[in-house]
Amino acid sequence: MSAFALHTLPGRLSRLFVVAVIGFLILPPLVVTIAAFNDKALLAFPPEKLSLRWFAKALTYDDFRAGFRSSLIVTVWASSIALFVGAAFAFALDRYEFRLKRTIEGILLSSLIIPHFTIGLGFLIIAAQIGIARGFAIVVTAHVVLVLPFVLRSVYVSLRNFDRRLELAAASLGASPLRVLLTITIPLLLPGLASGWLLAAILSFNEFTASLFVTGQRTQTLPVAMYNYVREYADPSMAAISVLYIAATAALLTFANLYLGLGKVLNVEQPR
Amino acid sequence: MKTRPFLAAFVTPAALCAVGLVAAMAAILQYSVRAYIPGSLEPGGYTLSNFVALMKPLYLRVFIDTAWICLLTAFATLIAGYPIAYALVQAKRPFVKGLILIIVVTPLFLGEVVRTYSWVIVLGNTGFINSLLLKLGLIASPIQFMFTTFGVVLALVHVTLPVMVIMLAAALAHIDPAYERAAASLGASPLRGFLTVTLPLSAPGIIAGVTTAFAWTFSAFATPQLIGGGRVNMVSNLVYQLGFASFNFPFAAALSVAGLAMTFALLGLIRLGTRRFENVGQH
Secondary structure, three states: OOOOEEEEEEEHHHHHHHHHHHHHHHHHHHHHHHHHHHHOOOOOOOOOEEOOOOHHHHHHHHHHHHHHHHHHHHHHHHHHHHHHHHHHHHHHHHOOOOOOHHHHHHHHHHHHHOOHHHHEEEEEEHHHHHOOOHHHHHHHHHHHHHHHHHHHHHHHHHHHHOOOOOHHHHHHHHOHHHHHHHHHHHHHHHHHHHHHHHHHHHHHHOOOOOHHHHHHOOOOOOOHHHHHHHHHOOOOOHHHHHHHHHHHHHHHHHHHHHHHOHHOOOOOOOOO | OOOOHHHHHHHHHHHHHHOOOOHHHHHHHHHOOOOOOOOOOOOEEEEHHHHHOOOHHHHHHHHHHHHHHHHHHHHHHHHHHHHHHHHHHHEEEEEEHHHHHHHHHHHHOOOOOHHHHHHHEEEHOHHHHHHHHHHHOOOOOOOOOOOOHHHHHHHHOOOOOOHHHHHHHHHHHHOOOHHHHHHHHOOOHHHHHHHHHHHHOOHHHHHHHHHHHHHHHOOOOOOHHHOOOOOOOOOOHHHHHHHHHHOOOHOOOOOEEEEEEEHHHHHHHHHHHHHHHHHOOOO
């Protein structure tokens, strides 16, 4: 029985509060959606006439298109590298004791607490010092470091729930360690690997502050292009592209929740 | 090495990433003690003048404002987030649970730009709230939300709420419901059971949530930049301005170092102040 059953006064008040906070959470995306479909360039609530012209304008705007392409390149590289690095390390963390284990883990997780602008500035200085231009390499590196904790967590949780007897059975039947890894461990870990990759990809695609420091004109990602747009123009094309962003992110997360169990990855499920 | 197959192959890439991050931080540390040569991207000799310059009232003010905004945001987020986390963990129907989870988590993955822009539309002088209130005749002229600390904190709470809810829910989910039942069977009212059993047991989650919210708020850039509009400045805005408007990377680095030091110091203080709750609920 819950402490806040509906029939009690604190129960009703807390229910009201929960609804209010959820309203607070969905108000901005809701308002942006209305603004995006509004025909007029000036904001007006409620809109007098609906249209799709801002979507058309956003989708044909050169900087957004180029930004989207850059974002795609950065996201695919960064999330795939992070998946490989993170999954391998999570495996080692789960199975083995080795020197500097906690040190490496601590450093990698520290990117959760270090401000993104600090990480961006650091990689920018490194790029300047070793004389590489502001190409994709430095952007991808920064993104890998930023999303790695999420991959680690996701894969580590799957490894904790992993039945190792299946590996032992395969090994006792004469399978080599490599064969066990490829035919038993990795296939069974697929949901964890997939959710780790998906979280990393979503985060990388949305990353802004560090990208602002490490991207140049040529490597400008979509969030950076959007930021530059907001600073210069005030028309609702930005609202239109935001709606596409919000819809895509919510859809991917719903998918992740249905097929991969977001609650488990985020550790908010009650253990049974 | 038969007992530890693939060890080197699995650890090396992660170690390289760790080295990369350490190198980036070392680069900042090194630049923070170099002189700035106007008009040049190359830093000059070693000096402590950057840190001395930080003591100017102009910069101290930004640090104090930043700390204040971070604290306000962290505690507002805690108050807003706790009931949501509780509802999330208590929800029985998978559909309700999934819905709350998606609504809460989606903003976490939406970049700062989209979220901040949404708030600009909500809070602007011709934005949603002001249009609504004007139309209803409740106000005669728009309320100024933009360029105020209130507006910035409101948007920042929206940014940090998801991570707070996740941390609190993780703590709440791992509290054995038998404790609350035991309290009830001994005659405690549900409210009393919650206040004396569940709330203290979730203390580690509260501490983790507040510290993370603090660190995330400190990391925010687009929100203070766009909603603060130059009138509410945080350390991040100053770092960017110095780095990209005047190319004074050594001073930007010094600001970053001081910012990190301040974050760790304040987080340390929060930890120290709450230490007695840390071990609550551990067996």
